[in-house]
Every structure is written in C-alpha cells, then in structure tokens.
Amino acid sequence: MEKQKLLNAFENYSKNAKKSIIESQLNNNEFFMTWEITNLCNFSCDYCQNSAKKTQKKENPRTHQEIVNAFNNTKKKWFINITGGEPLIYPGFLELVSELSINHYISIDTNLSTDDVYKLPNIKNPKNLMGIFSGVHFADRDKYKSNLDDYIKKVRFLQDKEIMVFASCIAFPDAYEDAKNQIDYLIDNGIKFISPKLYIGEYKGKYYPYDYNKQYLKKMETLKTCFEFDFIEFDRKTKGKTCLSGKKYFYMDKDGDLSRCSTISTKLGNFFTDDFDTILITKKCTADLCILAFEGIFLTKRNKKCVIRNLF
Ligand code: SF4
Numbered sequence: 019m020e021k022q023k024l025l026n027a028f029e030n031y032s033k034n035a036k037k038s039i040i041e042s043q044l045n046n047n048e049f050f051m052t053w054e055i056t057n058l059c060n061f062s063c064d065y066c067q068n069s070a071k072k073t074q075k076k077e078n079p080r081t082h083q084e085i086v087n088a089f090n091n092t093k094k095k096w097f098i099n100i101t102g103g104e105p106l107i108y109p110g111f112l113e114l115v116s117e118l119s120i121n122h123y124i125s126i127d128t129n130l131s132t133d134d135v136y137k138l139p140n141i142k143n144p145k146n147l148m149g150i151f152s153g154v155h156f157a158d159r160d161k162y163k164s165n166l167d168d169y170i171k172k173v174r175f176l177q178d179k180e181i182m183v184f185a186s187c188i189a190f191p192d193a194y195e196d197a198k199n200q201i202d203y204l205i206d207n208g209i210k211f212i213s214p215k216l217y218i219g220e221y222k223g224k225y226y227p228y229d230y231n232k233q234y235l236k237k238m239e240t241l242k243t244c245f246e247f248d249f250i251e252f253d254r255k256t257k258g259k260t261c262l263s264g265k266k267y268f269y270m271d272k273d274g275d276l277s278r279c280s281t282i283s284t285k286l287g288n289f290f291t292d293d294f295d296t297i298l299i300t301k302k303c304t305a306d307l308c309i310l311a312f313e314g315i316f317l318t319k320r321n322k323k324c325v326i327r328n329l330f
Contacts, residue, residue, distance in 0.1 A: 019044055019097065019123070021148050021182070031250050031315055038319040040266050049094045050316075052280070053270045055111075056103040061129055063155055078272055080290060082114045088274075089122055092294045097148065101127040103272075106134050116141035125149045135172045139179040150176060150183040153215070156200050170207045177210060186246070189214035189238050191221055191230060201241045213246035214238050218309065228254070228307070247312040254314060256303040262317045264299040279317070281309040 027039045035042075040050060055078075059066075080088075089096055098118060105111055105126055112134050115124055119141050125148045128135075141147065154169065176183040187200045197214045204212050216227040216235075227248070239249045263269075263278040264286060270276050274290040276297060277283045282305050287297040308314035 019048055025245060028247065028250070028315065029245050031252075033251065033253065036319065038262055039316050040262050041319070044097070044266065047094050048097065049092075050097045050099070050267045051270055052099045052101055052268075052313075054102060054272055055100050055105050056108045056272055058107060059102060059104040059129075060107055060131055061104065061155065063153075078274075080274075082110060082117060084290070085114060086117045088290050089118060095122060097123040097125070099125045099127070104129055104131070106130075106132045112137050112141065116143075119143040119146040122146065123148050125151065127151045127153075129153055129155060130169055130172045136175060138176065139181060144179075144181070147181055150181060152183060152185055154185050154187050154200065154204065156187065170204070170209065173209050174207075177208075183211065184244060185209050185212045186215035187212070188217055190217050191224070191226055191234070194234065194237060197238065198241055201243075205243065211244035213242035213244055213248075215246070216248040227311075247315060250311065250315055252308075252311050252315050254307045254309075254311070256308040256314055256318055257306055259303045259318050260300075261303045261314075262300070262319075263303075263313065264301060267313070267317055279308075279310070279313045281305045281307070281313070 024039075024043050027043050031039065044050065078085075089098070100115070102108075106128050108114070115126070115138075118124055120143050123146045128150060130150075130152045138144075138147065138150075152169075152173065154166075156166065173183050173185060185204055187197055187204075189197045201212050201214070216230065218227060219225070235249070242249065261278075263282070267279070268276045268286070268289075269279050269283075270289055274288045276286045276289055278286065278299075278301075282303075286299065287294075303318065308318075
C-alpha cells in the first residue's frame with residue numbers, strides 16, 4: 019500500500035466504482051483497523067462525539083509486548099488508525115507505537131497536546147507513520163495547558179520532519195465566518211493541510227451532518243486546503259449495500275472487542291483472546307445510515323440492485 023496512492027483513490031472516489039477502495043488499494047494480506055486505544059481525554063470539548071471521559075472502568079491490562087504480539091500473530095500487515103479519547107495520554111504510547119511501526123502502518127487522531135509529539139519522528143520505523151489527524155479546537159485550547167501557539171508550533175515541527183499532519187476545524191452549521199477566520203489564521207501561521215470538519219450530532223434541533231444545507235457545504239468546502247473525507251459525495255443510506263467491514267476492516271475498543279465499524283457496534287469477537295480468522299464476516303450493511311463517511315467511502319462497493327441516492 020502506498021500512502022499517496024491511497025489518498026489519490028479517496029480523492030478520485032466514484033460511487034459507481036465496482037471495487038471498494040480497500041479492495042483496490044490493499045493487497046490480500048493487508049488489513050485496516052480503527053483502534054480506540056483509550057476513552058480518556060485531557061480535553062473535554064462540547065462537540066466531541068466520543069464523549070471523552072476523565073475516568074474509565076479499567077486500564078487495558080495487556081502489556082505492550084502482548085499487544086504487538088497479537089498484531090504480529092495474525093500474520094497480516096495492519097494499517098492501524100489509533101484514536102481515542104486522546105491516544106498520547108495512553109501509558110507508554112510512544113514506545114508502543116514505535117514497536118508496532120516495525121511491521122505495521124500507523125496513523126493517529128490526536129489533539130497534539132503533549133510534548134511526546136516531538137518524539138514521534140524518532141519511532142523505530144517513521145516511514146510507516148502514515149498521518150497525524152489533529153483537531154484544532156480553537157475555543158477549547160485556552161482552557162488547557164496546550165494553547166494555540168503550542169499547537170501551531172507542534173504542527174510546524176511535524177511538517178518540517180516531513181510527517182503528514184492534517185489540521186481540522188469543526189464547522190458548525192451556522193459558523194462559516196468563524197471557520198474561515200480560524201483557517202485563515204492557521205494558513206498565515208504556516209500550517210499546510212487544513213480543512214473544516216463537519217459537525218456530528220444534534221445542534222439547535224437538527225441532526226448533523228444530515229441536515230447541512232447543500233449550498234452551505236459547498237461554501238464551506240472552498241475553505242479546505244487539502245483532501246477531506248467529509249466533502250466527498252457519499253450516500254449514507256447504506257442498508258443492503260455490500261461492505262467490507264468485518265472482513266478487511268474492524269473497529270476495536272480499548273478492551274480489544276471488535277465490531278464491524280463505528281456505526282454497527284455488535285461484538286464480533288476479541289482481538290486478544292479469540293482466533294482472528296474465525297471472526298471474519300462478509301455481510302451487507304444493516305445500518306440505516308452510515309455515521310462515518312470515511313468508513314463508508316472506504317469499504318462499500320457498488321451493488322447492482324442498490325439504488326444510489328445522493329445525500330446532498
Ligand atoms: S454503517 Fe457504513 S461502514 Fe458500517 S457496515 Fe454500513 S456502510 Fe459499512
């Protein structure tokens with residue numbers, strides 16, 4: 019799998035493609051996982067869909083070596099997108115990522131708030147660090163130790179080290195000017211890859227992203243300086259559509275429990291205690307709406323009988 023080819027495949031996404039992107043870009047032995055490594059977070063942003071907690075019932079009891087072994091023992095090459103909560107506050111996170119990077123690709127969703135960011139380029143195989151996806155959180159930054167200047171400094175550091183880092187600003191349904199000001203500020207401060215990110219959840223009696231106005235989205239899209247999944251035209255009404263989640267892609271929670279995707283949380287098995295090959299399923303989507311555009315775009319393929327509708 020090549021980073022640039024994968025990005026190009028997303029940019030050129032066609033809802034009429036016969037193959038899903040995961041099939042066309044990953045070979046038979048490559049698999050993809052989104053791993054919610056912790057649900058703890060040092061921020062507490064109002065709009066966070068993961069409703070990050072300050073405490074969790076128990077820590078993951080597994081050692082780093084047990085975790086690395088579990089991935090290696092599948093004899094597959096994984097693209098692991100590590101999310102949270104805030105991954106950087108997971109105990110020994112850098113050491114774990116460093117070991118995983120030897121055999122697997124890594125990307126990280128993070129608020130970049132800890133100084134461990136400066137050690138990321140020193141992991142054992144930085145070439146396998148595929149990308150850093152960072153929320154800017156303008157309104158929240160000043161509440162925490164990591165203010166906006168600190169955030170900008172870290173993004174520029176990673177850029178200088180040629181690590182691909184994406185900055186995203188939440189685009190509330192009535193806050194175009196605010197998003198524009200934020201993005202202009204980041205551009206003026208040397209940040210390269212920036213995009214508005216669509217709000218997910220209820221806002222003033224409507225439910226987003228489904229209720230975004232089409233013209234508003236087009237206007238918002240003009241602000242982005244890089245690729246962003248949220249602006250790809252994708253029909254979220256996926257029920258009955260063939261989807262490779264559960265077969266080539268999994269969502270894993272902090273305890274190792276696997277489900278198909280962010281939308282369908284039915285447990286398939288446990289990554290650390292079950293035989294991975296017995297977990298695999300191929301099924302049509304059973305959800306009324308696919309919550310995460312990225313997963314749907316990545317994993318679904320054209321169904322001859324499926325009526326394609328546009329969301330926007
Ligand atoms: S909700 Fe989305 S990712 Fe999950 S099975 Fe349906 S199409 Fe696939």
